[in-house]
Amino acid sequence: MTVRQPESELILIDRAQQGSVDAFEKLVFKYQDGLYRFLLARAHNRADAEDALQEAFVAAYRYLPSYRPRYRFSTWLFTIAIRQLGRLSKRQPTPEEISETVSCERPGPEQLGIQAEQEHSIWRTARATLGDAQFTAMWLFYVEDMTVAEVGAAIKRPVSWVKVNLMRSRQRLGRALQLDNSEHSATVTEVAL
Amino acid sequence: MNKESLQQLLRSAPDTRVSVSARQHQDIMREVRLSNATRKQPSTGWTIPAWGAGMAATAMAVFYMAQAPQLTPIPAVPEKTGSSWAALEQKLAALPQEAAIPETELEKELERLKSDLARFGIKS
Numbered sequence: 333m334t335v336r337q338p339e340s341e342l343i344l345i346d347r348a349q350q351g352s353v354d355a356f357e358k359l360v361f362k363y364q365d366g367l368y369r370f371l372l373a374r375a376h377n378r379a380d381a382e383d384a385l386q387e388a389f390v391a392a393y394r395y396l397p398s399y400r401p402r403y404r405f406s407t408w409l410f411t412i413a414i415r416q417l418g419r420l421s422k423r424q425p426t427p428e429e430i431s432e433t434v435s436c437e438r439p440g441p442e443q444l445g446i447q448a449e450q451e452h453s454i455w456r457t458a459r460a461t462l463g464d465a466q467f468t469a470m471w472l473f474y475v476e477d478m479t480v481a482e483v484g485a486a487i488k489r490p491v492s493w494v495k496v497n498l499m500r501s502r503q504r505l506g507r508a509l510q511l512d513n514s515e516h517s518a519t520v521t522e523v524a525l
Numbered sequence: 526m527n528k529e530s531l532q533q534l535l536r537s538a539p540d541t542r543v544s545v546s547a548r549q550h551q552d553i554m555r556e557v558r559l560s561n562a563t564r565k566q567p568s569t570g571w572t573i574p575a576w577g578a579g580m581a582a583t584a585m586a587v588f589y590m591a592q593a594p595q596l597t598p599i600p601a602v603p604e605k606t607g608s609s610w611a612a613l614e615q616k617l618a619a620l621p622q623e624a625a626i627p628e629t630e631l632e633k634e635l636e637r638l639k640s641d642l643a644r645f646g647i648k649s
Contacts, residue, residue: 353561357554364545364553372543385545386553393557454534474535506531 345405349397356393363406364389367413370471373455374464380420387420388413407482410472414486454509458501461508466501469494 341362347355367388371381391412399408458467468487472478473494478486484494545553 351561353554353558356557360550360553360557364550365543368545368549369540369543382549385549386556389553390556390560394560453540458535470535474532502528502531506528509531 341405342401345396345399345401348393349399353393356396359405360389363409366406366476367409370410370475371413371417373459373471374414374468375417376421380417384413384417384420387416391416403482403485404478406476407478407486410476410478411486411488414468454505457508458505461504462501465489466497469497470501470505473498 341359344355344358348359364385368381368385371384371388372378375381375384388409392409395412399405455471458470462470465487469483469489472483472486473480480491480494480498483489484491487494489497
């Protein structure tokens with residue numbers, strides 16, 4: 333079984349499978365931003381996201397000869413990245429990462445501005461509301477435009493689980509957003525008074 | 526918030542300003558190039574099914590069994606032990622009587638060792 337995948341991409345994959353680093357670099361250019369955004373949203377800190385991104389591409393290059401177009405290349409790549417992130421999050425944080433986390437707890441004026449802008453971001457709420465697997469399923473489905481089967485393959489869950497959890501996550505997120513909005517409007521009213 | 530507006534929001538929300546820097550990209554590609562040596566070799570694209578491997582193993586086993594030397598079959602009726610004992614007794618009786626008895630030789634060796642020890646002043 334093959335999947336919808338642009339021919340140019342299949343050529344690049346084929347060349348990279350033969351060992352062309354240049355062809356693989358073109359694939360990295362194509363997917364690096366999307367993968368980085370996902371990892372930043374999913375990881376507990378920026379360092380983990382950056383490490384997972386690098387290790388995912390290295391692992392993808394190393395195991396590229398075993399890739400078969402049963403699923404899209406992006407599905408395969410995200411599966412590797414999720415595994416790398418899982419492996420990184422199991423290790424103990426280094427002292428630098430702890431200090432980074434501590435410093436993040438007291439943001440400066442610039443960070444406060446960015447934070448305020450992002451506070452009502454739907455994906456930030458989703459990250460705070462949903463579990464790892466549910467968040468990943470939602471991101472892959474809505475942002476990466478994967479099918480339910482592809483999401484299931486990427487997170488190693490059956491299609492039925494993906495369908496049910498997409499629906500439940502949407503409901504939970506909808507409730508959380510309404511709560512967020514009501515809290516936000518209450519704060520605005522208090523300030524006005 | 527209805528389902529459609531939520532879905533619309535989910536599809537449009539991710540911050541597209543976030544991107545991988547040139548330095549990060551260079552780091553990735555440097556690691557990729559370094560990993561080139563340890564890269565898994567391309568596979569041939571075909572695989573052997575389990576039943577095929579099983580058949581090959583059976584064929585090899587049959588072939589080697591046919592090549593193996595034939596073993597002497599065990600006699601169905603065991604020999605009488607009485608006759609074996611008698612034959613052994615006769616063989617022992619035929620051994621030359623003048624052959625050195627091992628115990629005597631050992632005693633002589635022990636005596637030689639004792640005298641050597643005494644010569645060097647070592648008490649046994």
